[in-house]
Amino acid sequence: MVKKYVFGNPFETDAVTAKIEISEQTGGIGCGSISTENGFCFRYQMDRDDVIYGLGEANRGINKRGYQYISKCSDDPNHTEEKTSLYGAHNFIVISGKQNVGLFFDYPSNLTFDIGYTKQDLLTVSCERADLYLYVITGESAYDVTKQFRKIIGKSYIAPKYAFGFGQSRWGYKTAEDISNVVKGYRDNQIPIDMVYLDIDYMQDYKDFTVNPERFPDFPKFVQGMKDQEIHLIPIIDAGVKIEDGYDIYEEGVEKGYFCKREDGSDFVAAVWPGWTHFPDVLNPAAREWFGSKYEVLTDLGIDGFWNDMNEPAIFYSEEGIQEVNKAIAAYAKELEGKGSEQVAGDDEGEDIMNNANALPGEVRSKMEQLQNNPEDYKRFYHNVNGKMVRHDLVHNLYGFNMTRAAGEALQKIAPDRKMLLFSRSSYIGMHRYGGIWTGDNQSWWSHILLNLKMMPSLNMCGFVYTGSDLGGFGSNATRDLVLRWLALGVFTPLMRNHAALGTREQECYQFENIEDFRHVIGVRYRLIPYLYSEFLKAVNNDDLYFRPLGFDYPDDRRAIETEDQLMLGKELMITPVYTQNVSGRTVYLPEEMKFIKFMPDGSIYEEIMDKGTHYIEVALNEVPLFIRKGKCIPVVDVAQSVAQIDMGTVQYLGYDGASYELVEE
Ligand code: GLC
Numbered sequence: 001m002v003k004k005y006v007f008g009n010p011f012e013t014d015a016v017t018a019k020i021e022i023s024e025q026t027g028g029i030g031c032g033s034i035s036t037e038n039g040f041c042f043r044y045q046m047d048r049d050d051v052i053y054g055l056g057e058a059n060r061g062i063n064k065r066g067y068q069y070i071s072k073c074s075d076d077p078n079h080t081e082e083k084t085s086l087y088g089a090h091n092f093i094v095i096s097g098k099q100n101v102g103l104f105f106d107y108p109s110n111l112t113f114d115i116g117y118t119k120q121d122l123l124t125v126s127c128e129r130a131d132l133y134l135y136v137i138t139g140e141s142a143y144d145v146t147k148q149f150r151k152i153i154g155k156s157y158i159a160p161k162y163a164f165g166f167g168q169s170r171w172g173y174k175t176a177e178d179i180s181n182v183v184k185g186y187r188d189n190q191i192p193i194d195m196v197y198l199d200i201d202y203m204q205d206y207k208d209f210t211v212n213p214e215r216f217p218d219f220p221k222f223v224q225g226m227k228d229q230e231i232h233l234i235p236i237i238d239a240g241v242k243i244e245d246g247y248d249i250y251e252e253g254v255e256k257g258y259f260c261k262r263e264d265g266s267d268f269v270a271a272v273w274p275g276w277t278h279f280p281d282v283l284n285p286a287a288r289e290w291f292g293s294k295y296e297v298l299t300d301l302g303i304d305g306f307w308n309d310m311n312e313p314a315i316f317y318s319e320e321g322i323q324e325v326n327k328a329i330a331a332y333a334k335e336l337e338g339k340g341s342e343q344v345a346g347d348d349e350g351e352d353i354m355n356n357a358n359a360l361p362g363e364v365r366s367k368m369e370q371l372q373n374n375p376e377d378y379k380r381f382y383h384n385v386n387g388k389m390v391r392h393d394l395v396h397n398l399y400g401f402n403m404t405r406a407a408g409e410a411l412q413k414i415a416p417d418r419k420m421l422l423f424s425r426s427s428y429i430g431m432h433r434y435g436g437i438w439t440g441d442n443q444s445w446w447s448h449i450l451l452n453l454k455m456m457p458s459l460n461m462c463g464f465v466y467t468g469s470d471l472g473g474f475g476s477n478a479t480r481d482l483v484l485r486w487l488a489l490g491v492f493t494p495l496m497r498n499h500a501a502l503g504t505r506e507q508e509c510y511q512f513e514n515i516e517d518f519r520h521v522i523g524v525r526y527r528l529i530p531y532l533y534s535e536f537l538k539a540v541n542n543d544d545l546y547f548r549p550l551g552f553d554y555p556d557d558r559r560a561i562e563t564e565d566q567l568m569l570g571k572e573l574m575i576t577p578v579y580t581q582n583v584s585g586r587t588v589y590l591p592e593e594m595k596f597i598k599f600m601p602d603g604s605i606y607e608e609i610m611d612k613g614t615h616y617i618e619v620a621l622n623e624v625p626l627f628i629r630k631g632k633c634i635p636v637v638d639v640a641q642s643v644a645q646i647d648m649g650t651v652q653y654l655g656y657d658g659a660s661y662e663l664v665e666e
Contacts, residue, residue, distance in 0.1 A: 164494060253280060
């Protein structure tokens with residue numbers, strides 16, 4: 001059962017699509033207590049055994065207990081354990097224990113979930129203004145509650161089948177030749193691949209919806225040539241529109257008043273990759289439609305997929321921020337003047353100050369450090385929402401959602417019969433109807449393989465089914481073993497993309513020794529695509545989860561509930577990736593009898609029935625493990641070099657004798 005409560009004057013976020021009557025709050029909301037005296041605060045006394053699920057793209061475990069999380073879409077590439085905010089804001093949690101209650105706080109600004117952080121057994125959810133909708137969902141299990149939630153937020157985005165292929169990306173591919181070399185590296189080594197991503201360097205001076213003509217002399221022909229090799233090129237689109245006379249998108253946006261504005265009505269200016277930019281006001285329906293229509297510039301050139309980036313929106317610095325630094329420097333200069341010239345000029349100290357930022361006084365340094373993604377900047381611009389100016393910080397978490405909605409709505413019009421790949425970095429619940437997400441800038445760290453795994457079911461709970469992480473890690477230098485182990489998890493994530501940052505060690509699969517191991521691991525993905533895509537479609541069509549925590553399927557098994565390094569996938573599988581270095585296997589927990597499967601490097605398949613309980617499984621770097629649930633089977637096909645080449649004539653069934661599988665196709 002779903003109940004909707006209203007507090008104050010909420011902003012309409014469009015997260016929920018179901019029409020639900022508002023319930024009276026006589027006698028509370030049936031769960032915890034609420035105060036609206038000093039902002040909004042929900043309080044709930046947790047039982048010792050309660051598990052708290054949800055929060056989508058968030059740090060730490062599947063059970064969110066024992067830490068605090070702040071919904072605040074943040075451009076922060078350092079996902080260390082203490083971080084409280086990542087790129088998405090997904091305000092749905094499930095309290096699972098004696099009762100199972102789902103709570104969705106539909107509030108588009110900063111919202112703090114203190115889940116036993118301040119006090120071990122106390123859950124509080126609080127925000128500054130008591131203006132929100134609160135949805136309270138009761139059901140018989142955490143799984144049931146989650147499915148009810150998924151139903152009210154509307155059907156998740158369906159990615160095209162080709163988007164279940166493998167993709168290679170790197171920030172640093174600049175020219176058509178660079179891209180061709182990547183494709184050659186894969187095709188020559190017979191490592192299957194379907195997508196190569198175009199990071200910011202394909203653009204002319206980082207201008208959205210442009211292509212650098214020197215780097216790509218005949219872009220449509222190039223796109224077609226790639227298609228002929230069964231490669232989809234997926235360009236990045238950034239939120240900021242470069243300020244440059246003669247650039248049509250900038251000029252049109254200014255003329256129509258479609259950029260975010262300062263209080264005085266002037267267009268807000270922020271620096272991102274292109275230098276000074278304006279942000280399209282994607283919360284204004286007319287501006288959203290306008291920005292979305294620009295994607296046609298690239299679809300007209302043959303492009304059929306996009307990734308939307310920097311849409312928290314990320315701000316390197318603003319004009320106001322620079323002015324403040326300048327003011328602090330001027331004040332410092334004045335102070336030095338006052339101290340007399342002998343102390344500053346003419347001796348070494350003066351030069352030191354100029355050359356060494358650390359020598360700058362605290363005031364100047366702190367202003368400089370505050371430049372990037374400064375909360376003050378988010379108070380400096382406004383959205384025009386149906387004629388009303390709304391200050392950005394009050395609706396901050398909706399920007400990435402609406403940028404991707406702009407694209408999603410437009411692509412439906414541009415090509416109504418064709419599915420396009422679309423995913424975003426920043427998001428809010430509601431965006432899941434328009435596109436998927438990737439989990440942003442992770443690092444080539446073993447701990448981030450595990451973080452990737454743990455985020456997947458939480459994201460599914462919040463509607464984001466087409467999702468994945470930068471395999472091999474974005475920042476830092478990757479090693480061969482790390483990439484292989486991470487790919488063996490990526491085999492199962494809907495988005496399977498290897499992506500790395502500029503300046504890091506090259507981590508395309510053909511850069512390492514024994515390429516056959518990479519060929520094999522990615523080959524396994526292609527053998528599984530009919531099954532994985534079928535389970536993806538079933539999950540989306542039934543408001544169900546593709547990835548689930550073990551506790552969703554085995555709610556009475558405490559050991560299963562506490563197992564956070566294995567996941568249920570679809571109705572048939574349990575996955576148990578290896579995520580530590582220098583090991584030849586791992587310990588797994590089986591909540592019931594299952595069949596252990598290993599895809600061996602020689603193409604054979606190892607099968608062994610294992611009893612309920614704890615086992616140590618050996619998994620070499622070049623093997624892909626999975627478990628098939630008792631009485632189930634899955635289809636597998638022969639390896640293909642691209643999704644289009646998958647031959648259903650080669651299908652065989654793997655698992656328990658006598659089982660059958662219903663394959664759902666597009
Ligand atoms: C951001 C993105 C990353 C991309 C880079 C350059 O950091 O998250 O994926 O490679 O910008 O565009």
